[in-house]
Amino acid sequence: MADLTTRFGGITAPNPFWLASAPPTNSARQVHRAFEAGWGGAVWKTIGAPVLNVANRYGAWHWNGQKMLAINNVELISDRPLDVNLREIAEVKRTWPDRAVIVSAMVESTREAWHDIVARIEDTGADGIELNYGCPHGMSERGMGSAVGQVPEYCERITAWVMERASIPVIVKLTPNVTDIRWPARAAVRAGANGLSLINTINSIVGVDLDTLRLVPDIGGKGGHGGYAGPAVKPIALHLLSAVASDPEVRGAVPISGMGGIASWRDAAEFLLLGATSVQVCTSVMHWGFRIVEDLVDGLSRWMDEKGFATLDEVVGRALPQLAAFEDFDLSFRTVARIDPERCIRCDLCWVACNDTAHQCIDLVDASGQVVQPRSWDEGSNGKRQATEGRPQPRVREADCVGCRLCYNVCPVEDCIRMVEVDSGRPAVTWAELVRERPEVGRDWQAMERYRRDVGIDIH
């Protein structure tokens, strides 16, 4: 059985699955239940400045019959009194010495306020502090949350204040609502942070109700932007994680706790492979409850066993070396789509995707091998037999296939379309290498045409 023990800077936990700072970690009662279910850690819902909340707080994006592809919230930080939170944090930590108990904090941007909250958190016995520089609504209007995370200088200064006083590990939580997340990440590292976590929620408006014409969620006839999270944000989170994890000023300097749309062990494994040392989960717990940790822990360890990984160290960051810029991709690497006629159910979604929107290299072929057009059946024919037996088969013209992979993506059948590597007959070359040798190719279409002719690249 793989060892899931997690060492995140100075913080240890029995597994890398931590509840993110959010409604699920609002009280001792909840965190006790979560730890009973098996969560390795919990980042307490942000404490700090006094707030009042509103209703409705959560909007959601439901898609094609699937509930909560993503959630959007306008809930603020904890509205429970600071003393109550601190007392409960201390009690939880005493009860669960082996779990990571981290306290998220956000206060007014003064040195005194931050020194004070750090001292109070340390008194609880918590394992670490997470600085919430990410909350994109409400708090940012008061100069906190993402108002800090969006300005690297603020990020650096406030982190430095915290580091003056903190004796336990400090994690800086980054907002994705920036043009380049590496800047605030570097600022935090420069100020001495012990770790980073990302992503906080993304600024969003989740929708408009077409019956009432009101924004979702409707807050007494008004609405506004909120923080977006859940499965739909995962690809954005993976990108931002990899950007930070591969940054020379961050890599090796501090560990990263990754989050954004993690719903299953598979999602978690991807975050680990792209450089997260621990992962945090919120939306899927809000959808299904704390019990999902069983799948996370069990699925991840089974996968690690199958892959021969004994510890998380062998997994974390393992996929990062592949990250490359476009100009470093091999222009001669070629794949083509191949459709397995045995598996194909002839839904023809590949045909329409390829012919309407991609590169027009899939044909429909009848039983005699002739290319036919869609809807070439006779209007007088009907019935299941005529409709299915004479139905043509989609087939890729491999010579014309550019390997775009759209058909693979739209195909509803597992393993029906495969992308097969084929020899392009051209030596490997990247764009960077090409324009270094023949700079005119990148500037002049005629030069580009000559180059294509020389190496045999045909664009149909």
Next chain:
Amino acid sequence: MNEIEARLSSSPASLAEQLPPFSDSQALHEAARCLYCYDAPCTHACPTHIDVATFIRRIATGDPLGAAKTILEANILGHSCARVCPVEELCVGACVLHAEGKPIAIGRLQRFATDHLYARGVSLFRPGPPSGRRVAVVGAGPAGLSCAAELAKLGHAVTVFEKRELAGGLSTYGIIGLREPVAVALAEVEMIRRLGVAIVTGRSLGEDLALEELRRDFEAVFLAIGLGGMPRLGIPGEDSVVDGLSWIERSKLDPASLRVGKEVVVIGAGNTAIDAATVAVRLGAERVTIVYRRSRREMPAYDHEYGFARLEGIDFRFLTQPVRVLVDNGTVRGLACVRMRLGRADASGRARPEPVPGSEFVLPCDQVIAAIGQNKVGWLERLGIATENGFVRVDEEWRTSLPGVWAGGDCIRARGAASTVMAVEDGKRAARAIHRALCATSAAAE
């Protein structure tokens, strides 16, 4: 109508529509499963070629009225067809998700969309700009109504003549309420009336309606008269046998008048026989047995109807030929039958059943219902219309041998299973053919 409504209101719950409607969320989830195939095989399989994938997508996007429009553009009687179509043989049978054993419930989704439309009383179609041409349609069943609606949409003035009290044909009279309540068929009739189609009931071709007059008063005539009554069994005691179609008709329109036996035998194994047997079961018969002279393989009922009948508890006696109804003082006591065996194939391509000598036996029963098909329409020869094997002969433009007279529906269905949806398609395509002919004559006149 009030008298009919009163009669319908006495219908027992056991004969009410069997499948519950999909809820919004059931429909959404089922619609979301649809792959939205391109040039989808369900559309090809549908005789009216409804763009199934598109109407299902419109349900999924929350536009059930749009879905209904997609359906009714191809099949004006989509409200009935959603209920009565043999979808396993058609759209659902062709669904690509059969590969994993879970095809989309297309009929249920179609019903969801058309129920939504009819519940709101929305008029989706308008009569076309008046062409000044008059067309007579004989028979207000699915073929006649479909033809009338399409012609009205093209601007022609259409009058439908119907011999019965109500329009709708077999949708109103011949399909049991478990599958299609009368109200569904009548709602479609109303929609077609709103297109400006005049429907005259109580007029019967060859009796108080002369074809020659129609040909004189209208520029085109479309015959959609369906088939006739049940042929005679030709066995002693026949007068005590209940006619299956009348039995079903009363179960829909006058259920209080039905007297069901304790032990009922139904002769015949088509879909009507199964429907008649189902009504008997639902009305409290203790035992219902279907007797059929051939084997299960030759049985004309759809497989899913047979499966349904078995679940209803209906027994089947195959290779059994009735020879005599045993009647005692006007009371049925049993049905004498002989066992059969299958011989060589006959003209229909099915094995010919032959009696086994000395095998006669009696099935005790107190009611015998027969549903052995309908009389053909060879009598139309008297009106100068050529027939073939008892069906009206039409060419590829639905023209009969008589100029200005077209035909469609069950009366031309010499091959293949007669069904509502085939009749609708006949009516639709015949309407286009009639329209083409009328346009050609106007062009010639100019």
